[in-house]
Amino acid sequence: MSSPDWTESFRQESSELLETLEGALLDLCDQPDDRELIDCAFRALHTIKGSGSMFGFDKVANFTHEFETAFDRVRKGEIPPTRELITVALAAKDYIRALIEAPDSTDQIIGDGILDDLRRFVAPSSEQETASPQPAASPVAADEDTNDDTDLAGWRLHLEFESHILRNGSNPLHLLDDLCKLGPCFAVALIDDVPLLDALDPEECYLKWDVTLHSACSRDIIDDIFMFVIDEMTLTVTPLTRRELSPAALTPTPKTPAPRTAIADPTPPPAPKEAERAQEPRREEPKRSDDRGIATVRVQARRLDEMMDRVGELVIAQARLSQLASASSDPSIKIIAEEIERLAGSLRDTTMGARMVPIGSLFGRFRRLVHDLSLELSKPVDLITSGEDTELDKTMIECLADPLVHLIRNAIDHGIEQTAVRNAAGKTDKGRIELHAIHSGAQVLVTVRDNGAGLNTARIRAKAEELGLLSTDAELPDADIHQFLFHPGFSTAQTISALSGRGVGMDVVKRTIENMRGSIDMATRPGEGTTVTLRLPLTLAIIEGLMIRVGEGRYIIPLSAVEECVELTADDQRARGRNFLNIRGDLVPFLMLRDMLYATGAPDEYQKTIIVSTGETRVGLVADQIIGSHQTVIKSLSKLHSDVTIFSGATILGDGTAALILDVAQLVTLAQAHADKQHLNEAA
Template sequence: MSNIDPTEVFRQEAADLIETLEQALLDLETRPDDRELVGLAFRALHTLKGSGAMFGFTAVSEFIHEFETAFDRVRKGEAAVDGRLIAAALDARDHVSRLIDDPDYDPERGQAILGALKIAVSGEAKASQVSEPLGTSSQPAPATSEAAAGWRIRFKLATDALTLGSNPLLLLDEMRGLGPCEIVADASAVPPLEEIEPQHSYLAWDVTLKGPVEREAVDDVFLFVRDDMELTIEPLAGDDDVGPAPVAAVQAPLPAPPKAETTSTAEQQETGPVAAEPRAAAAQPAATTKAERNATLRVPAERLDELMDRVGELVIAQARLSQLAETIHDPSLVNVAEEIERLTSSLRDTTMGTRMVPFGSLFGRFRRLVRDLSEDLGKPIDFVTEGEDTELDKTVIEQLADPLVHIIRNSIDHGLERPDTRAELGKNPAGTLRLSAKHRGAEVAIAIRDDGAGLNAERIRRRAEEAGLISAGQSVADGELYRMIFQPGFSTATQVTALSGRGVGMDVVKRTIDGLRGSIDIDTVSGQGTTVTLRLPLTLAIIDGLLVRVGADRYTIPLAAVEECVELPEGIDAEARGRSFINLRGELVPFLKLRSLFGAENEPDRFQKVVVVSSENTRVGLVVDQIIGNNQTVIKQLSSLHSGLKTFSGATILGDGTVALILDVMHLVGFGQKIEERRRAETLEKAA
């Protein structure tokens, strides 16, 4: 028995529709003449209204009905899209979101928003807008294709329509709202009483709708149920003997064909060559939309997490089987182990793919944030996004929203200058904020870049000294100084505002990124802007790893970070402390000796190996005693007692049951560089 809460299903679907509505409205602000965007926003509203009524969200449905009525004037070309309309529509969108959570939320506020919407669409229609219907070209269309003297409509819902929440009485009420109706119920398909299923739909309805009603308005009545019902719509011939319109009839057979091409062919056979072409054009988008809708299955995140855990355990068991097969040397067992390894690898990749989410799913919500901050602060902003298709683990995506909000707010409030100041400096009065994401080896780099004034190092230093973070006159590298802004309670704002000044927010960013095993880099140029780069691991579950041995211990290096493996040339002291360089095809590559960093005590191997990895924009070699081979690595989180070991991102269980630590290449390289700098400083002090 299913325990899915229908209201929760509605809330999830409503969230997607509200997001679609918001993006359409934001796009309309820059492209007010785009009729497709108008249609997209209207369809989102219409779907929300119908779904709200179906699931018992009456307040939502009633509010959206008024919202939709106002926006329908835009769709019909009777009102123009301008800033006032977009602002009112966005307020209405926010009110719908609140009504879903609380049906009794501030009804007076809702009425005020609807009043603002009505005022925004009350202007006179432009002749060009009235004459050009939605979705058509600039060529005039025949009047009979848009409206007729009336319509003759016959429909019969699918047998299970009542079980799924459809109500034919609501459809009839909507048609009555379009004009005078004559409605006749056809009970010819009702079976004998003893055979009736109470939840099945048997009636068909014949409706004569009179008056100059547009065909599109009739189609909208059946928007939610059209694919699964029998439906015929024909123009009604009036006293002036209106002939058949170019779109003579539409029938949605039950069940609907899965492909648009099949639907078009069937309709050509039923209606003849004259009506086939326009009807095929109308049927194809609907069929395509249904195919796309059916191609997606909504699954609770908890199930994906559980599936990921099971795959991880399978990977560990497969590694044990492979090692056992190598030990026994049974050809049959080796073949089975190899086949299971292949299937496990495929299953792992497929499961990982279900967890990966495009970063563009976050971009939409930031557009609204930037727009609102731009209006509140009086700073015109060009918001540019790049790398929308870059994929990241859903766990990471979910936790990134708040940190990015804080960084974007800081960039706009502190970084970007006011328009008059920018003009005096010879800059474009409109500031630019760029949000980008790209893959770099085994990590994803997310950059937030503005072209503002840059960080004020002197002010940061002064506040850091006042807070006791550094002593007066202490020598601090610029990078370390800029990272002071992530300290709890740290702020350079001269006064407290609604956006900044209390020193909370950026420390949240630091804690969240540290929790995701990531890092933060800050690059700033005075007068030119600041770039904050977040570097995060691609996944938190399973990776391909390169197993190496250092001394008596084994470690795993993420394979995505590995570029090549070479032998350490003779003549280089393998036990030399610190960092040295190796010549790779004419390029000097620094390398770190892991034996020295990890304090290995036994004798080093005679022929040591160098694993060249990419970290940020540099290449670094890691010297190891032996390269054992690559394997699928299931990441197990370290305990809270070891959370401070930033050089390790976790641990994994090997095929023989032992544990190998997973190296965090990015932190390891930084750790090695700090050790080298400290040793150099000690050497200089001794020399002095």
């Protein structure tokens, strides 16, 4: 059995902490007085520093310590978290990520420059004290400058850890080292509970500690050191006042452990309010046992993919068993086949559920993108997200990231106007980008909407004519003209910038979405903004399909695209030259699949029409027979079939034969082209 890769575990944990840190910093831009956000950012920094030191990432630990020290003034309320300071803090976060991912190739000069900027923003007078933490001054020396003998001069601590703390990766000695950084610290290990050697478990923690800390730091600073192990220990803290101090109190305790009663000093009567809070065991909040009951396990994505493949094979085998059982007269085989079908379906749903990820994990990445572009282009822009709990297959999440980046960049660069232009149009100073996700049947709709100027249809048409994509006398609706934006190399930008202007991006967006078996809808209102809607399937692994027969071949249509099934009447067949169906008053173009698939043999007497849709477009597909619903395990086609556009994949049927999966989006596009051609012929 291979040992776990602790370095990779640290990188994964740090990635999540850096996302938390970035989210807290971005929220502070709008809520600078929110103490919880400041504490959240500080906790993330503290954890990265401790974990980096534990796993040998010394550069990460040292840089994060300096970052944490500078940011501590914000935490103490001494300086406000201004937007300029947040911008530098975000750059420091990016540098920490670079140190973690490529520690040897990261330029230290850049890191030193970021730290200098941080120190400059937290005030010039603090540069010396934030550059390197100094031990606290001697309590006796401090007493010479004050006449108040009851001033706080230190703390007594009693530490008792749960026995399993070492197994969780925590090291009490590192916590004691952190205490020593606050000032002179004398610790005595209590060995009363250490068993004899034959009963000693090296993974158990048997020691307890009594600690005397000579530092006038606040109780909160001590609490921060034990922040992440407080649920696995008992911490008792008692204030130590200057009245108690004597030369003997500053003498280090001998290394030989003394009995516990020998080191206990008489406790002075502290101030009432301080005593009430300080003498309480550090377990004011009950253990969150409910949270531990819903524990999570980190699993490699590769293993989930392998599990999904095995479930797919099981579904295929179950379909074959059901087909054999249906042909058998033995009732016991039928019962077993039904039970296995139920279990396979349950396992399929559970496995697919394990792969589902809230899309909010993707939306959160774009907050930084909008923040940086807003500063770079001098366009104040707010990002508003909704539907973050909408779940999508993790593979879909990964594939969706780049298309959304392109859409958001284009919306800010081309859609959102400059502040002066917005004011002249009677709009607010700030632009707005909205990201929204919602389930719609077996699909997820992801919408990117801006409140900018909208698309310039005349400019798009002129560019299409210039490139020879459209004749000057052609009549096209605006929606079709807007589709030229997805043509490779197409751009209406008058100048080329670092962000856009070369016509690369929107064609990649369309190709990526179509490879995910999705589609793109675009709507715009001049002067009000543009809305781009991505229609995506829930998963790329297993879908519910409708099996049909065309000639001797069987094909699968994704059930999510099917609206209804109707019979092709004699009148419809006589009107084949028009290729339109009358569905309750609406004219719907239809395609004869027999002609497209070159089916052999005579057609069935009563053919069926399956009405499918993508977006607002409906098309009828005429087949010989509708066989029924089918759990479809999607298998990708080989590269040899990459030019066959009307199929999106294949599946294995219960009898071991293959069936091709029809690409509804491509069929709808083809039907529209046929309808437009027929309309032009009739007009001529």
